[in-house]
Amino acid sequence: MSEEWSDTEISTLLNDNGMRATPQRMAICKELLLKKCHRTPNELHEELCQRFPTISPNTVYLTLSQLESSGLIRRFYVDGQAIYDSNTATHDHIYCRVCKLLLDVGTENSIHTPKCTEEWSIEWGTRVWSGVCPKCH
């Protein structure tokens, strides 16, 4: 994936995955795909409200769900909260249970896929390490 996305590139990406390039959807993609980042649906909705004051949470949920079905983003949960991640490569996370900070983290040998599961088709995996960050102890 390139670091920079033009409007036409995002538009094409959406169309290639069977989605129409509406302004709302373009904005969601820019917010998520341009930066390799984590977002909750609610965080995204609040950010988008600045440019689209009437955008509904529903639209955000729906778009995120479609992007995930297309494999363009991943979803996982931390403390019961859905997190969408534009970094689709298998990687680990580290989570501070005090301040809720969530970061990508490198782990040695972390991308080994499971043993004893030849017959499964594994699509992806993520790990969350929980603890307390430097600032919180």
Next chain:
Amino acid sequence: MSEEWSDTEISTLLNDNGMRATPQRMAICKELLLKKCHRTPNELHEELCQRFPTISPNTVYLTLSQLESSGLIRRFYVDGQAIYDSNTATHDHIYCRVCKLLLDVGTENSIHTPKCTEEWSIEWGTRVWSGVCPKCH
């Protein structure tokens, strides 16, 4: 941890962790700790209703939360659903997104703790691999 737990052992375990050994709580511990297993709060509640027809979901939620605070069980989330795990050792899981099957799984080198995080105090970590199980494809 031993494989078998007597009533007195569970009772002592609870008291050692500042919890009273009520019949409801004993039953929850037996259900979770006796078998190394995964349970959702709702699954547990339904199981306990057979012996305690009036037990409230609230009691189950509260007890699970206390057991987790004591480190006797772990909580993580799959597809937005809380899962309590009586296997507190760091290990991985494999999840079928079709039939919702969730299994423990061995992964090579999977328990390496994260690099570059000297200042964090890591308490535990779990990984979930997502895909489709043999029966579902």
Next chain:
DNA sequence: AACTAATTAGTAATAACTCCTAAATAAGAG
């Protein structure tokens, strides 16, 4: 430019979980 299926915003509904309170009870003190 017109057409049509996809998309949107808004509202209602659901599910999981938490908060609150009065009654019941486990466990220590006497």
Next chain:
DNA sequence: CTCTTATTTAGGAGTTATTACTAATTAGTT
């Protein structure tokens, strides 16, 4: 063994994240 008290319980109310539904709008094709 009984008394006492802080913990625990059940039940109901409240909250939050998410999904379902619907009518109006719109992107992208013809």
